Amino acid sequence: MLLYGFRITPKEIIRLKYNCQFHRQSLNRFSLFSSTFQHNLEQLFPTQVFLNYSTDSKKHVNVGTIGHVDHGKTTLTAAITKVLQKKGLAKYTSYDEIDRAPEEKARGITINAAHIGYSTTKRSYAHTDCPGHADYIKNMISGVSQMDGAILVVAATDGQMPQTREHLLLAKQVGITKIIVYVNKADLVDDEVLQLVELEIRELLEDFGFDGSNLPVIFGSALEALEEKDTEYGVPSVLKLLDILDSYIPDPERDFNSPFMLPIDNVFTVPGRGTVIVGTIHRGTIRKNAESELLGFDTKLKTTISDIQVFKKSIPQAKAGENIGALVRGIKVKDVSKGMILCAAGSQKISNRFKASIYFLSKGEGGRSKPVTNKYCQQLFSKTWNVACRIDMDANVDMILPGEHGTVYVTLLRKMVMVPGQQFTIRENNITVGTGIIAETLTDINITTSLGKLEI
Incomplete structure (x- = not known):
């Protein structure tokens, strides 16, 4: 039987439904994909397909x-x-x-x-x-x-x-x-x-x-x-x-020609098939059997895309802007995390340091009341990932006041995929305190202690 576009047996559906021989976490992930792609675990026959982006003229x-x-x-x-x-x-x-x-x-x-x-x-x-x-x-x-x-x-x-x-x-x-x-x-x-x-x-x-x-x-x-x-x-x-x-809302401009890149929003296992990665394609075109890499959080994994799903329908390729599920070969779900990147093989690299232009919100905008000084450590959010980071000032700058812009050097606790022009957010104590744009990636440096924490 085809369910979510992936062929699984009625026995596997029963095992999923009653959580037999599967961890609850796997069931929750499967249920998430079920809802995301307009299916129900108890629905044994596919319903009408309303979206087929890669063949739809809309x-x-x-x-x-x-x-x-x-x-x-x-x-x-x-x-x-x-x-x-x-x-x-x-x-x-x-x-x-x-x-x-x-x-x-x-x-x-x-x-x-x-x-x-x-x-x-x-x-x-x-x-x-x-x-x-x-x-x-x-x-x-x-x-x-x-x-x-x-x-x-x-x-x-x-x-x-x-x-x-x-x-x-x-x-x-x-x-x-x-x-x-x-x-x-x-x-x-x-x-x-x-x-x-x-x-x-x-x-x-x-x-x-x-x-x-x-x-x-x-x-x-x-x-x-x-x-x-x-x-x-x-x-x-x-x-x-x-x-x-x-x-x-105007028709968005898409980059269909660059090597594909997909920030991972979720990952789960389909029994009998393998690991499925869910996300929205940032750029390029993904095709079945494409040689690919999974990058992020200090990890580099090679894989091949075995199947592509768009709202419960298997398609040969998907383009920038489409939210898809990609079945990846030879990858275990425990090796993939939300925030990693699925990309064309050899098209991206991971790094932990970059130069950026940043703006720190004033107190009236909901930001900090005190200035930001050297070795400021907080959580950085970009695309679908978030990582602890340390922010260092330019050589001739001691601090940046709330409500001001500045140039900073950011070092992440883990190596991630970053490109110039990529936007990010800094959060402190559950509030947004800064927003910035990556200017250029820099040579990696190690700023972690023996316990794996940021050195301050």
Whole structure:
């Protein structure tokens, strides 16, 4: 039988379902891929395929929902799929299917970024539902780094909140320029409150460098849309959002010709087949049987891509911008980590040191109140990885004040794939304190102690 595009037996499905002869971690990873690629473990026959990027003439765009916890991001994502299912353009994905992990269900919040596929009459979309809770911001960074545009969800009952600001900061930092605002729970407040919320959000977006005066703002109720209510704030608000998605977010420019590179977002094992790597192709074109390398966290592994899946369909190749599952030969799941890079053989190298231009946020922007000095050690986030780092000043600079730019030399605790122009974020005590761009990679140096920690 073919499940998720990979051939497995009914016996293996039963073993997965009842967790026989498999670790719970493997089952969770399999379930993640199941949800990501629009399948259910108990669904024995494939459903209609709505996305086939490499053969579909429609443009493919990566979007997602960002915003504060409990403002309705996941409800809106579920509502979009339900509305589009009526048009034959998506498979309905329920709230519970999106927030699939046991801890997510228990806490009622999104923890891992979830990927959902759907189409409009004009485009095909891969939609990332990002976690809003501050405890899971690193998963949000990984999710937003894959987007071409974002839907900012703001509850009319709350207005802007701490993660509203932080998500906008991170979206700006990774290069997102187009934001659509969906003011949720509009049915619970009066028109005067809605006007105040819109004014406040537009001002906030201007503060972060977005076109707050002109970008689209939609008032709606994701819950009413999910309940298929044809009220002002119900289904019509989601249809309006989809129309604006098609028109407001431009077709992304993709690099299909460079050697392929895919930042790994997840990895798991398919019984009887092998290890599957999940992520969005950053550049290039991946083909079956391509000689490849897995790089990152001081690791270099050679492999071959045996199969490629795009939303439950096996395809011979996939291009930049597509979210795929790649079956890799001769690789064990324990040898691969989120944040590593799958790339064309010989096209990339790993390093632990680079020169960068950096900006440290002022206290008013949510950053530090004290200056940054030499040998400043914190966690660095870039693409889908995060690693401890040490930041050193230029030779003639003693410190960088909050609210100022500077040139720094960054050394990572582990060797990673880095390229000039790559953006990164520095976080301290669960807040974003700095954003930067890699200028050039430098010769590796060892700054670890005998215990494997950063030397300060």
